[in-house]
Amino acid sequence: MPPPILQNLLRKTPSVAPILNRGVLAVTGSHSTEFLNGLLSSSVREPVRNRYSSFLHAQGRVMYDVFLYAATNGYFLEYDSRASEAPPLLSYLKRHVLRSKVKIRNMADEYDIWAAWGSSEDTQWETGRQWDWARSGAIEPVWNATHDWPWGTREGIIHDRRAVGMGSRLLVKKGTQPQAIATHDIVSSDEYVLHRIMHGVPEGIHDIPPMQSFPMDSNLDVMGAVDFRKGCYVGQELTVRTYHTGVIRKRILPVTIHKPAQEICEDPPLQFPHNLDLKPVSVNPDRQGPRPRGTGKLLSTHKGVGLALLRMEHVSGVQQGDLRLEFEVSNAGDKTSTWIASPWWPDWWPQEPQQRVESEVDPSSDL
Template sequence: MAKLTIAPLESRSVLVLNGKDVWTFLQNLITNDMKKVSDTQGIYAALLTAQGKFLHDFFILKSGDSYLLDCAAARKDDLIRRLTLYKLRADVTISEETRQVYALFGDGSHAAAELPEKLGTVSENNGLIYFADPRHLALGIRLYSKSVDNTAINLATAIPATESAYDTYRSSLGIPEGGRDILPEKNFLLEGNFEELNGVSFSKGCYVGQELTARTKHRGKVKKRLFRIEFDGELQEGDKIFDQGREIAEVRSFADGQGLALVRLEGLAGDSDKFEPKGVKLIQPDYVNLPAIN
């Protein structure tokens, strides 16, 4: 486990949804179950196309009478546009709130935030929200502050770092970033390990894209998965990985010797020593229950 570290996530934005219809509005759209959201619990979820392709992922938590969506800043305008299209005459208002998002990760992150080691737990105090990342315990805590000065966060023992340090840590766990590792309108949800990362409910009933997602799950038709990459060399987004001339994976992200790739599961029992580029390793994330390929 890494040392306790705090990093501002400049790539994130926070949307605020208000109105008497927000709960039902989101319940009918997103992949996860809004019944799990309360003043003390939040979720990870996605918005899909009607054909079950990934569009956006985000975190949802409740603060007072409002619902907060922690989403990718670079794609927030598209998310707002799509939510607005579905809103119709529902009593829902969507706005952006000035909040700095932080990641607190490494050894003792839950204890430092005075939260139990339980996925998705939330506490709020004096405008500062602590949210245990609902995807994986090792990801630690997400924090939301209305101040851009992190001295407002009383975590004197945490080492300050940049967002790239958090990205490297997340990547080392094999956990994808939506919009980069999971491509909008191209990937199916379960290819991005969404089930194992607690981002989809198979019991909540209908939502946009639900039929194909459920069919894929119950028929066992997931043919590709995101795996970790380790490589002592250079790789770029979109690079292909081959096994004796046959394409078996596509690089989605890579930095500092590691990253993620979308891997074709069929026929991955081959000898990794024969992968090209030579020396590249494809590693099944620990949280994914599939046969190892090495």
């Protein structure tokens, strides 16, 4: 969970914020559900329902993380619309239509995306969940079948179940404001970025670089965007093989960013450059074993906290006091400054079952 010293970063009042750089497509027609089910990493079945998912490349890397809003005769599809290495989503979908009875339209000029969090209305639907662990380290949320659909059924409103406490996601007609403004403070989009960083939720091209990121490394499994048991979809082969026979060696975690002699940054920049290398540095002279390999990557940052793609062995080393993760930032006059990124596990993160831990240790176990 966040270090206690960071608790003052969390807003204490209900808040609503616009989310920038989000495109909206309408995918409608009698074959829209079947069409999307063949392309998305999660199951898309009748009836038409809200959900979170992703489009993968044929080699199993993420192109887009997306939200689907149930609509008349189909879906509104929300995604990061900024240019990237991934093919434009509209043209990508149109290439796959073939003879399907599907119509795809760009609706970005008609809708905006907002997020609301912090009120009882934003959390009253929040129910407990169980977790399904694979031997590889992949994790899936298991929703209680006796409760309502986890992502909500109201038109234009998605229960953001990527993490506990994220609130709701709102599809709003352009030129209007969400109804939540009557009970929520309107805050900037940067406050939303801070909100999801503090909850350990990656989103969009800066956190999940298109054509580079694997879904489990980016926590898409934990956030409910991957179904490992559905039929064929683009990118399925590598994803399912990793689930059954691979090992998840990286995860995206929140980090505190500070100077070497500080616990937190006393006067942090609003943002640091994206994609900086986080290098593991040994701080325990008695540490045994090989030199730590590889680096992490710093992703979104705001007000001295951020998200980072980290090797699990580095996280363990930091927790044991053997390592720290450093990065350098260029300053004026060709000077550089050294910073530390200290990771923590979000308080909602699933706890590994003890029986699974014991089976990893005991080679005679059949589990």
